[in-house]
Amino acid sequence: MKQQFNIEKPNDDIRSYLQEKIDNLTKPKGSLGTLEELAMQIGWAQQTLSPELKNPCHIVFAGDHGIAAEGVSPSPQEVTYQMIANFWNGGAGINFLSRQHGFNLKIVDAGVNYDFKETDPIINKKIRKSTRNYLHEAAMTQEEMELAIQRGVECVQACYDEGCNVIGFGEMGITNTSSSSLWMTYLTGITLDKCIGAGCDHTGSIINHKYNVLKKSMENYKGDQSLEDIVRYFGGYEMVMAVGAMLKAAELKMIILVDGFIMTNCMLVASKMNENVLHYAIFGHQGDEAGHKLLLEYLKAKPILNLGLRLGEGTGALCAYPIIDSSVRMINEMNSFKEIKVTKYF
Numbered sequence: 001m002k003q004q005f006n007i008e009k010p011n012d013d014i015r016s017y018l019q020e021k022i023d024n025l026t027k028p029k030g031s032l033g034t035l036e037e038l039a040m041q042i043g044w045a046q047q048t049l050s051p052e053l054k055n056p057c058h059i060v061f062a063g064d065h066g067i068a069a070e071g072v073s074p075s076p077q078e079v080t081y082q083m084i085a086n087f088w089n090g091g092a093g094i095n096f097l098s099r100q101h102g103f104n105l106k107i108v109d110a111g112v113n114y115d116f117k118e119t120d121p122i123i124n125k126k127i128r129k130s131t132r133n134y135l136h137e138a139a140m141t142q143e144e145m146e147l148a149i150q151r152g153v154e155c156v157q158a159c160y161d162e163g164c165n166v167i168g169f170g171e172m173g174i175t176n177t178s179s180s181s182l183w184m185t186y187l188t189g190i191t192l193d194k195c196i197g198a199g200c201d202h203t204g205s206i207i208n209h210k211y212n213v214l215k216k217s218m219e220n221y222k223g224d225q226s227l228e229d230i231v232r233y234f235g236g237y238e239m240v241m242a243v244g245a246m247l248k249a250a251e252l253k254m255i256i257l258v259d260g261f262i263m264t265n266c267m268l269v270a271s272k273m274n275e276n277v278l279h280y281a282i283f284g285h286q287g288d289e290a291g292h293k294l295l296l297e298y299l300k301a302k303p304i305l306n307l308g309l310r311l312g313e314g315t316g317a318l319c320a321y322p323i324i325d326s327s328v329r330m331i332n333e334m335n336s337f338k339e340i341k342v343t344k345y346f
Helices: 012-023 033-046 066-070 079-088 093-101 142-161 176-188 207-220 227-234 237-251 261-273 275-280 292-298 315-319 321-333
Strands: 057-063 104-111 166-172 255-258 281-283
Touching: 012 033, 012 321, 033 255, 033 275, 033 281, 033 321, 057 079, 057 093, 057 142, 057 237, 066 207, 079 104, 079 166, 093 104, 093 315, 093 321, 104 142, 104 237, 142 227, 142 237, 166 237, 166 261, 166 315, 176 207, 176 227, 176 237, 176 261, 176 292, 227 237, 227 261, 237 255, 237 261, 237 275, 255 261, 255 275, 255 315, 255 321, 261 275, 261 292, 275 281, 315 321
Parallel strands: 057 104, 057 166, 166 255, 255 281
Antiparallel strands: none
16 A cells, blocks of 8 residues: 555553553542543543643545445435435534534545535545445455545545544445445454344344345455455445544544444554554444444454444444543543642542
8 A cells, every 4th residue: 555654652651640640630549430541541642641632523434335236235325425415404413413512524525426516515535436346346446445545644634734633433325334344354354244234224134135245245256365455345435535534643643533333444444554543542332233342342442332323424433522521621620639638538
């Protein structure tokens, strides 16, 4: 891959000072649990005893998938662009959460099978109108994959230039759980049957057909099974853009909010490209998609929430944001035993 990322592992020297500050806040040692863990991670990533979250942004990457022609989702492909209009009108799940938590929401056309107008309120990063059908051929070319990585980088750089240091990612693309399941099985070794789930099919009636189509796609694949080949052969443009975005965010030392099954698979790919990206990642929730729990365990990730969510769009990541914000407020706003006359009670 042409694009290279210089992602540094944060210096460990500050960790003992962070721990001392956290332990000396006016509370029993360890009594704020996950808040203390998050404060440690964010302070370590930012290399400061007084971490901060500034100008939060959330990017939803949208793209269509050629595999939709095989009926692996009960939803027709036009739902992708119809939902984008819902985003514009402020009526989707990610809209109310962005408003609630003060996120600047950006919608990106990575490869939607629709001709948007120049005046439409969308960031145009379109690679192509839908990927190809990987039952028969690679979803994208090497050049398209590299372009998607680069355009994901551009989206994050724009947020960073606006003063953002905490960023969430979401997606919109009918059948992208299928592509995610294939990434997962190839890159983790977990069998396909454990990686697939119902996606937006709440009845689960389509899972057997979905499994058969994906299994046949794997049988038809004749590539070298390298990381890049798996990513380009089975990926979606919106997914690859998210991978590039995550890697760039980590390079810029931004805090990355990871959403559900699809975005966790994007983080899986990013971590295979550069493992240091995980130091900057906070996993918002464990979703209701079958493989998500296994994938989180593979990454040794500890999700903040488990609310039975499976919407996507980045909704689970933003639901967790108040807890992340609380961890930063804890380390910055609580008094220490040195500052007030309270006897240590632990």
